[in-house]
Amino acid sequence: MIGYVCKYTPVEIIEALGEEPVRLDSACKSYERAEALIHSNICSFAKGVLENIIENNIEEVVLTSCCDSMRRLYDVLKDRVKFIYMLDLPRKKDSLAVDLFYNEITKFIDVYKEFKNRTFVEENLLKILEGKSSSKKKQPSESIAILGARLKDDVVEKIKNSSKANIINYTCTGEERMFNIEAKDNLLKGYAESLLDLTPCMRMAEDRSKLTNKEFKGIIYNTIKFCDFYSYEYAELKNKVDIPLLKIETDYTDSNSGQILTRVDAFLESTGIKKVEKKGAQKGYFAGIDSGSTSTNAVIIDENKNIISYSIIPTGPRAVESASKAFEIALNNAGLSKKDIASIVATGYGRVSIPFADRIVTEITCHGKGAFFIDNAIRTVIDIGGQDSKVIRLDDSGNVVDFVMNDKCSAGTGRFLEVMARTLGVPIDEMAKVHKEVKENITITSMCTVFAESEVISLIAQNKDQRDIIYALNKAVASKAVSLVERIGRKGKYMMTGGVAKNWGVVHAIESKLGEKLIIPPEPQIIGALGAALISLEGKLG
Known part of the structure; x- marks a missing residue:
């Protein structure tokens, strides 16, 4: 087994030499062993690959000079490994680059043949390439x-x-390895050219604008911190x-996190291409359950969109139990049973x-x-939760036409304020006072x-005045919120939702920075659950 990371790696040649090429993944929960060997400031992808090599005891590796x-x-x-080779990649695609890369591939073959004491047979490569032969496929309309x-x-x-x-994966090593090499006198040179014909990566000096000139419904762009x-x-x-363009940023330990998947789902919903299983009738009562990190909220509405009842309880250690309890409380408050909910x-x-639940929809x-149901003049929603x-x-x-979220840090959230209240030794209610x-x-x-x-x-x-410190903390939370507003551009009317909307100190600080009043719903914590109930009634998104 020989590990590799880059799509320009001659994987088919490794297969022709009778070896198993394995693409090294960077998916790990920590870099504990890697950071003992490499500087902690090295990019998370490289650290993850090193962690993978150590964990799986991989002793043969092929790298490329991509960065x-x-x-x-x-x-x-x-x-530290028995065999390692770094392929020197050209920086663009032209006849000289093909010659350089062809020479690099032949050098790799010679070195690996000697290491493994193997013979390279071109017919073996040809058979492998024929099995991966494909003509250009027409891009689906959506x-x-x-x-x-x-x-x-x-x-x-x-x-x-x-x-x-249809999802087209143009990320590094994401696309399918399919080749259409015409019969030539020099098979290896044709193969080298075909590798350089793959979608150019970021470090190649090729024009990548052709990727976005196509008619896509949207783009999901993944960046590394x-x-x-x-x-x-x-x-x-x-x-x-x-x-529509969605940016997600990961360090490869968090790419499967709830926040990342929430952003992706919300993006798909906003572009109208989220798969939806429609259930429920159009008459009766409809419920929305918002299972948040701090509180779980339930709202029940009737077929005329009147709010019949709602409940707000702490989420606790088990989301399922909290959701069931919040739903049961809302049912009792409305004098209904579960069979009454369509x-x-x-x-x-x-x-x-x-x-x-019959369906799931993102909180975005x-x-x-x-x-929008509360006030159809609203154009920007600021939601600060736990x-x-x-x-x-x-x-x-x-x-929804655009949205931004904070990263997985709790800065500027309800949790931030709770920690600061505990440090100051004051009730959380004291943090909510306006100190003008x-x-x-x-x-x-x-x-x-x-x-x-x-x-x-x-x-x-x-010995600073406690009120001055509270004022400073509320200003800090407001600054974080307004920085998110700036990222998508200011546009009123503004509504603030979530538990922190009950903190009038933060509300006042945000209003001061925006220069506009915020609309605060009568119960800002239930807006997500209300939206879910409305979607339940409508039987569709949007």
């Missing part, structure tokens, strides 16, 4: 493209299973394309764990639906919950 991280990985591995850095196979599969449109290659291309795409839609992080879509915050842009019909007049206008310099807590402890030691 400095791969070169550092080569330096680490050259004295497609979503995945671009950028390699995305985990199971995440790509989930995207495919959730989408009505701290990798400039993909960040630059995403920034260029964002200003160039006029189709359809149930679940939303929130725990939505996939609710077995009695549900918050947009609920907010563990995350998001900003949602709506069009004139109430459809302060003795000293303190600024919290860090939004990281851990660092901010240390900063608050330092301010307490300096």
